[in-house]
Amino acid sequence: DAKTTQPPSMDCAEGRAANLPCNHSTISGNEYVYWYRQIHSQGPQYIIHGLKNNETNEMASLIITEDRKSSTLILPHATLRDTAVYYCIVGLLVSGGYQKVTFGTGTKLQVIP
């Protein structure tokens, strides 16, 4: 599985956009980029995923570079409830048609009032 590299921590002012970078330079063509977050003492929560194109949903936007070696998760208007550890994961679609993922170390995002 491709590995990911993320900054260990970031701060963001409440109401501003939070841009969380991720490097996945060894990603292969059939691997997806997934983002999850984990709020303290809870299970991880799915945010968004993509293969090649940029994606947007009600939670966030995912920007993937053309060479697919890096991506950025954007939380457009960060709130205090977005304080969490954010994991960028490269997922391998296995033969059964489901994802098997390996979590990296993640970025601890602190939203500041």
Add this chain to the structure above:
Amino acid sequence: DAMVIQNPRYQVTQFGKPVTLSCSQTLNHNVMYWYQQKSSQAPKLLFHYYDKDFNNEADTPDNFQSRRPNTSFCFLDIRSPGLGDAAMYLCATSRRGSNIDNEQFFGPGTRLTVL
């Protein structure tokens, strides 16, 4: 609401005493996963079931076993817990098939303490 449920949320066991953690899901997903998460670390996949097919990770100790009696339930058995097995244990599920919506849904976790 459809969900992944883990019981108990907190479990205390003694060194060497077998313990079982349980996970149930109302999502009717084919795949169920067990992760171990130690303090300040990322979740680490132990094994997963695709329907009844069990898939063990190469570095998962033999001390850890799992059972899936039906689609809804999955159990994690730790045969002889050591102090190093104290961790949060996370259960997750996912659907097979479409690439569009096969994200994993996690339960709240069971925090295991070994005395």
